[in-house]
Each structure stands twice: as C-alpha cells, then as structure tokens.
Amino acid sequence: MIIGRCVGETSLNEVNFISKKMPKVGEYVNLSYDGKNVLGMIDSLVRGNVSLNGEIFNPDTIEMIKSLEGDDYYIKGKIRILGDFDDDLRLPRTPAPPGTPVEIASSKILDSIFKSKNSLKLGNLINQSDIEVNVDINKMVSRHLAILAMTGAGKSNTVSVLIDGLLEKNGAIFIFDMHSEYSNSDFKNGEINKIKPVINPIYMSFDEIKGLANIKGSAHIQERYFRNAFKKARKIVENGEATTTDFLQIIYDVLYKRFNDDETSSSDKNKIMDVINKIEDLQDKYGKLFNTNIGNILSKIELGKVNVLDLGQSDEFAAEVLVSHILRNALKSRKANVHSDENNGLEFPVFFILEEAHILAPQSRNPSSKFWISRIAREGRKFGLGLCLVSQSPKSIDQDALSQVNNMIILRLVEPQDQRHVQSASENLSEDLVKQLPSLNIGEAMVLGLMTKIPTLVKIDEFKGRSHGGDIDITSLWVSSKKEKEENLKQEEEDFLNLGGDY
Secondary structure, three states: OEEEEEEOOOOOOEEEEEEOOOOOOOOEEEEEEOOEEEEEEEEEEEEEOOOOOOOOOOHHHHHHHHHHHOOOOEEEEEEEEEEEHHHOOEOOOOOOOOOOEEEEOOHHHHHHHOOOOOEEEEEEEOOOOOOEEEEEHHHHHHOOEEEEOOOOOOHHHHHHHHHHHHHHOOOOEEEEEOOOOOOOOEEOOEOEEEEOOOEOHHHOOHHHHHHHOOOOOOOHHHHHHHHHHHHHHHHHHHOOOOOOOOHHHHHHHHHHHHHOOOOOOHHHHHHHHHHHHHHHHHHHHHHHHEOOOOOOHHHHOOOOOEEEEEOOOOOHHHHHHHHHHHHHHHHHHHHHHHHOOOOOOOOOOEEEEEOOHHHHOEOOOOOHHHHHHHHHHHHHHHHOEEEEEEEOOHHHEOHHHHHOOOEEEEOOOOOHHHHHHHHHHOOOOOHHHHHHHHHOOOOEEEEEEOOOOOOEEEEEOOOOOEOOOOOOOHHHHHHHHHHHHHHHHHHHHHHHHHHHOOO
C-alpha cells in the first residue's frame, strides 16, 4: 500500500516524504528503486495545512478557512534508511529519486527479519502487533546488553522476560540482586538457585580485602603489615593449621603476635595497632562476609538455573567487593577453561545481570567493581561471559562501561541528561529516536544493537511468573498495619480480662 512519495533532496541515510495518509512513527516502510528493495523506518512526522500556516493570528479566520477547506492537510515525515532487504540490509549506494513511492513494509518481510535460529522472543512490534520480535541470544550475551529506563517503566518485567527466555535454552544466568527482587521469583522455564553473599577469603585478592579494611594506598606501612598478615593467614588456612574458621581472627592473631614481638619498635607497634583497630572495625562491619569452610563461590553457579546473589542486606561497599570478586574470578576461570584441554574452573558461559548498575559502575567514582565490569565488557565475549547492565539512572553509569555494551533495550526515558548520556554511548541511537523515548508507554521499549537486525519499537511481553520488581501497594500496607494493630490490642484486652477471671 503506497502511503506517500519522497520529496526534496534525498541521501543514503534518510529521505523526506509527503503523504495524505497518516502512518505511525516507528512503522517500517519499503522504497523500491533502481532494482533495490530498501527498508526504512519512519523517524518523525508532522501534520500541516498550507492555508492554515503560522502567519494567521485571528481564530475567526482559521475557523472560516477550515469550514471552506475541511480537513485538507498534508503529512510530512522523515524516513531513516535501514538497508536493502535483498542485500542483507546493506545500505544502498544510491539515494532514492524524489517521487519514489513509500509503501508500508509487508508482514512477510518483517517476519523474516525478526526471526533467527538462536532467538529469544521479547514481544511484538508496537505498530504491527502481529509481528513477533525475536533477538539473537548469542549476540545479546557475547556483545552485552543494557536495560535502561525511568522508574516504573517496566525494567523488572523486561529482565524477567529475558531470564525466562534464556532458561528455555538451558542458560546460566547470574543476578547481582541489589534489592532482593528475584530471590522468591517463579520462572516457568527454570528454578532459582540462591547463593549466599559469602566469600572464602583464600580466594580473595589482597586489594579486595584491603578496600573493606579501609587501608588507603598512601598508608604504605599499614598496607605492608596488613599484606604480610593476610598472606600468612591464607597460608595457615590452606595448610589446615587454623584453629578457627574466623579468617579475620587469624589475621588479628598474626598481627598481635608481631605487636608483642620484642624486636618490634615502638613506632612500628603504633602502625600495627592502627591495623589491628581496622581489623576490629572490619570484623564488626563485614565479619559475616567471610567463611573459610566454603569453596569458591563460582562453584555454586548452576547451569539451567537463575543463580541469585541476594545483596539486599549488604551495604554498597560489600556489594562492590562481591561483584568485583566474582567477576574477577569468573574471567580468570573462563580463561583457564578455554585455554586448557581439561574441564576446570567455570565450565560454561554465564550471563551476569547487574541491577543498579549506576552504583556498581558509577561515573563519578572508581570502585573495584567498576574496573571489573569494564574488563568483562572488553574481554568477556572471548570467553563466554556476558553482561547486562540494568539502571534507572543512565546518566550515572560510567561512560566507558556503557559504550562497551553493543545492545540496548531502552524503555521510557524523560530526563534530558539520561537521554544525552545514552545517545553518546550508542552510535545506533539517532536524535529522532531519542525524541521518541519520552512518549513510550509502560512496557514499550526501543531495541537497538547487534542482537536485532534493525532498530525497533517493541511492546515487551508481560512476564507470567511471579516477581517482586513492581511498586509497593502502600495503602494496602497502611490498612493491614492498622488492622493488625487493632487485632493485637483486642487480643491484649481479652488476655487481660481472662487473667482477671482467675481470681
């Protein structure tokens, strides 16, 4: 069906068109010229009337012209050229001639574009709901993904749909669950494997534990004593010589022994005592984080399950240490597995989902988690490690980490700074596409990147299982709290009356 024709100067990347029929922004169109079958996407639309121009300032005049001409308006739009459908969507070498017909793309063409072998169904086209949108799993995982949106736009539902789709392929998903949203979820295609946020310290790097102990890099003497004590404590545990499972207590004992050594100068004793005090603080804050009786936390990851690390009760620093520890060990383990003929370490690819990515890879700070997120983003695809950064504050995510992500699912974004930050990180997000982000409804998303052949507007499927990512029903909690209080008061009165009846 012809809806309009190209006008004005055209280019290899875009054309303008005039129409008498109203298409929709995001709708796909077809331009046939010079033996090519070119697919395009409507980026923007305006509606106007030649007679009712912006130079008329009298409402009565407008009413009179409208009564004479009726609904005689034109539609002008811009089409973004996506590629020649018959040539693997390569951009054509010649622009469309002015006057070229603009037709709505057929369902047959779109079906063939959005279907692939190793695919996962995200939802359906917003403008053509009969067309399913599938994304390439291999390219999504190996080239990483970002799910970005304002609060309440549908991030949790999108993540859950992705997880269930990956489980159907027996995928290994690992979620850094910052707000305990997924621990009690119910997925149709797989089970939850809860992993406690506990580390065996013998698998930790010195920098990881030093950061928790708040020993600054400039405190060279404190760092030296702490490093020596850390190494000795780890050796004691590895040799089976420890009399306690409390790793921090072993470090404390090593330092205290050195403190009481007659050969230790008074100046050094002061430095050692500073370290001992920090060990005590570390014990108070993060003692529950360590356990020498467990194995490497990576050994807890199971294939075909949603592996959830519940960080809801962990503070920001502990979360950063856990994330950096797991990502560092995962990269090391996958390298060993890929480069060795033997099956050792992490034996299968893993897709890591990082909720609250703006906390773990912030733009303004440099925690260890940020370093390892960026490292996985650069190197992970070679070893089967994928990242999914999830955030409601894109402007706060480290630009380098975000630019390494080659796929994006962007739900509603209203804040201009968020929009600019995302656009600067994605070469596929044009100015016209950015303008569409505030107009997306809940559950609608713009999908870009290597996992889909063309940019697309998608209505994300509704997750049918049970999850806890939505807003809290505040009024129901108030009412139930009041009811509970009244029932408790009534029970106390009954208990008091019954007590009095015994005399």
